[in-house]
Amino acid sequence: MKAIQSKFVFHGVHIPDRKHFAKDVPVEDCAPADTLTVSLSQGIGKPSVPVVAVGDPVKQGQLIAKAGGAIGSAVHAPVSGTVKSVTDCAIVIENDKKYETAYMQPLSDPTPEQIKARIADAGIVGMGGAGFPTAVKLNPQDPVDTLVVNGAECEPYLTCDHRIMLEHTAEIAEGARLIAKSLGIATIFIGIEANKPDCIAAFEAFDFIQPVILKKQYPVGSEKHLIYACTGRKVPTGKLPAAVGCIVQNVATCLAVFEAVRSGKPLIERVLTVAGKAVKTPKNLRVRIGTPLDAVISACTLTEDAKKIICGGPMTGAALKELSRTVTKTTGGIVAMTADETDTDAPTPCLNCGKCADVCPMNLMPMNTAFYTAAGEYDMAAKKGGVLNCIECGACAYICPAHRPLIQAIRTAKAEIRKGGNK
Amino acid sequence: MNTLVVSMPPHLKTKRTTKHIMLDVVIALLPATVMGCVLFGLSALLTIAISVVAAVLSEYVYALLSHRVWKDHAYAKRFWKEFDFTSVVTGLLLALVIPASVPWYYPLLGSIFAIVVVKMLFGGTGKNIVNPAIAGRIFLFIGLAAVPSCRAAIIGTVFSAAPEVGNDIFTGATPLTNFLNPDFGASITQSNLTDLFFGFGVAGCIGETCKAALLLGYIYLVVRKVIKFWQPLLYIGVTGLFAVCLNGFDFSAFLPSILSGGLFLGAIFMATDYVTSPKSDLGNVIYYVALGLITAGLRKATGIEVVSFAIMLMNIIVPLIDTYVPRRAFGYRRQRKEVK
Incomplete structure (x- = not known):
């Protein structure tokens, strides 16, 4: 069908998209690692419950953990091999490089x-x-x-x-x-x-x-x-x-x-982007779940001057101290930034300019949240800042000329409100 | 050793910091500053220089004293590195709202009062309750009102609008004062209005006479997204229209009332001060409309220039506006009250 232009407007912010890194790079397969550590918390919900034991041989696509509750998801072996260890949070599989598959029946x-x-x-x-x-x-x-x-x-x-x-x-x-x-x-x-x-x-x-x-x-x-x-x-x-x-x-x-x-193939791999100025060859990679992040990054060569490495996108992702994590079903990308791309300046005093409220897509008052959170009045942060409706997109903290740590305040307030019984 | 930095998202931040915004305001004030120097000569330049230097130095000295680091060079270095130009804006604005003919120590006292008492004692940048430059002007106006020449210089009595070079207080009465005088009302003509717009031969404060220069600054601020375009327009428009109402729906009063006095300077540069204006759009509408009504009403009632008083008054009310003007979240639906 002919594309239509969206005519509904809401508040938001214009961010340089910097998608030039890997926009024109076709997806390629990332070499599977020798050992894959498959996390049992693949997204929101209860952690999955392992159904394999140490030493079991598994085939690619075989169920290794079932959903841990009403809200939870099954986890499958990303490669064929043997189960090396099973803990409460992860299953480690040693890759036998045979890639024998055990997919479900196609419908x-x-x-x-x-x-x-x-x-x-x-x-x-x-x-x-x-x-x-x-x-x-x-x-x-x-x-x-x-x-x-x-x-x-x-x-x-x-x-x-x-x-x-x-x-x-x-x-x-x-x-x-x-x-x-x-x-x-x-x-x-x-x-x-x-x-x-x-x-x-x-x-x-x-x-x-x-x-x-x-x-x-x-x-x-x-x-x-x-x-x-x-x-x-x-x-x-x-x-x-x-x-x-x-x-x-x-x-x-x-x-x-x-x-x-x-084709009956369970979710055992996903496409993610490795980009940023601190990456020599930015790529879009098809990576098996459980691949260590440093294996993914080394496929794209990290430069020396990396200042921040982010798991996910730069607006909502988590900055990593070390690359010991592994790829999960929700890892959309790894962004390695140099010092001039990111910002590590100290915050300066809030000017009350209201730019954070102007860009807030939820029409909230982030400056009020930050103000009341600093004072420890989390109820007021919810009442005056509307923090419970926040989607944590980070638009407010992006636009803040004083570089206030607004998302930090928002998350603190949310955590404290939840602790005190969600009113 | 791992040198990666860990922090909360977002990891991208705008390059426009407080310093950039304040520099933009200084740039936007430059046309008015230059025109002030052209119109009022060397004494205007001197007033501006004294005011800005006094503002910056008093902030510096206050910081040194309050941190008890009188001889700490590292602290001094950090101060200048983190210097955010807010005191430059304050000093410049203060100089632009006092006449060029005042003695040299007026801008000095005004700047020190604005920075030390109004800004730093309340907690520095972003914490002041009223606009420091406005407070400085009002301090000079009230504090030094006993000095006859000052009173004449700042608020003006009924005074000839024609400048007389050599006269100490040639920047005496603003055209507003004259306009409020019944004899003057009839004499407003097209050429008067043009003079009012460009500031030629008009008495007044250094920065407020040349409306063309102020409009240039307004356009710059809007283009750089420092202020929203409708904010000064709302203030100026409401003032003009309310003046029309108060003068018996005489629309010829519209242009003279908005072009005279410090309305443009106040509306573009002072009322829009981030720190002392409301945070939400609805709050801002209330703020600017109230400013316009107060300005036009008080002008009619008192016969003196009241823009600075109006702004200071509304500055004090801003926390109330922020408290009682709600902002509805995206997808907010009014809760139906349960019937008991």
């Missing part, structure tokens, strides 16, 4: 129930970053009539979604159709930021999916704002998207759903 014409069951069996979680189990999302409380596919990728530096949208357009569209079928949804939107015209053109080829051109603005990829930009519906505060009849899935999730249903 050519599945029923809605079969699709939902397959998505749960394949351990698919939201791959945009939050990692909410997709199978749980597909059992909404309220009736839904619209599927919004998230191809916004508004985080700077990251280009993995951009590349898969170009290289796997048909698969993503089919995955979206499968998700829509499982819920009996007729309308499918795909929201793509205006800086990716090639992706928008690619999705115009399908007659069942409506591409929406999103204004280049951060954070247009946030769930609530994507729904608003595509459909004009505002998710009420404190409610889930299903309250307005919408469900949002990332493009990478759609691809994973397609692979799980059509």
